[in-house]
Amino acid sequence: MIFDVHTIDEIEVQISKIRVSAAQASAALLDLPDDPLKALARIKFDPIGWHPIEQRALNLIEQVNQTFTYLVALKAARLLLEWHPEAEGYRLAPGAHAPKQSLDIESLVPGVVGAETFAAVRPENNRKLIGDLTKLASRPERFRYVFFMSPLFPETQRRLEKERDGIGVWSISAD
Numbered sequence: 001m002i003f004d005v006h007t008i009d010e011i012e013v014q015i016s017k018i019r020v021s022a023a024q025a026s027a028a029l030l031d032l033p034d035d036p037l038k039a040l041a042r043i044k045f046d047p048i049g050w051h052p053i054e055q056r057a058l059n060l061i062e063q064v065n066q067t068f069t070y071l072v073a074l075k076a077a078r079l080l081l082e083w084h085p086e087a088e089g090y091r092l093a094p095g096a097h098a099p100k101q102s103l104d105i106e107s108l109v110p111g112v113v114g115a116e117t118f119a120a121v122r123p124e125n126n127r128k129l130i131g132d133l134t135k136l137a138s139r140p141e142r143f144r145y146v147f148f149m150s151p152l153f154p155e156t157q158r159r160l161e162k163e164r165d166g167i168g169v170w171s172i173s174a175d
Helices: 008-029 036-045 060-083 125-137
Strands: 003-005 090-092 105-107 113-119 143-149 168-171
Touching: 003 008, 003 060, 008 060, 036 060, 060 090, 060 105, 060 113, 060 143, 113 125, 125 143
Parallel strands: 113 143, 143 168
Antiparallel strands: 003 090, 090 105, 105 113
16 A cells, blocks of 8 residues: 655554554454364464454454554654655555555655665564665655664664665664
8 A cells, every 4th residue: 555644644644553453353352263273273363353444354463464564654654754844744655555666665755765664573584674775875855764663673763773875773762
């Protein structure tokens, strides 16, 4: 799903949708079978979860993955709205739905801000951080960022030790 945000209020509406879908998934967990393999099968294969924003059924594993993909992108966009008002808003295309040449976050004014976002146990998993830094290194935007969510970096904070090629790297709090 690709969508534009212009204000922090618009971002808060989307985060509220994520909270609603998370509550629906939490309720579904209470109805799992007692048999552990059947319970895991339902989580993996049955549409007992919800898309974080679109209110359509998904399997719970996919909901977990998409929830944090959207959450990190929205929280990053909130920061970018504060830091770069000249961007006039952002187009968000988090995750696998974005075309390869597109970024997870792009300023509506071309050439101002470009960012990649992800959630992982460790930012080095699947070489995601390195891949995003490499992708952004050849981009023309004046301001380039990678934002990630990881339990190893629980605060929203700049990560200078991970930066290269003039690309800002920030961890984003899950809270």
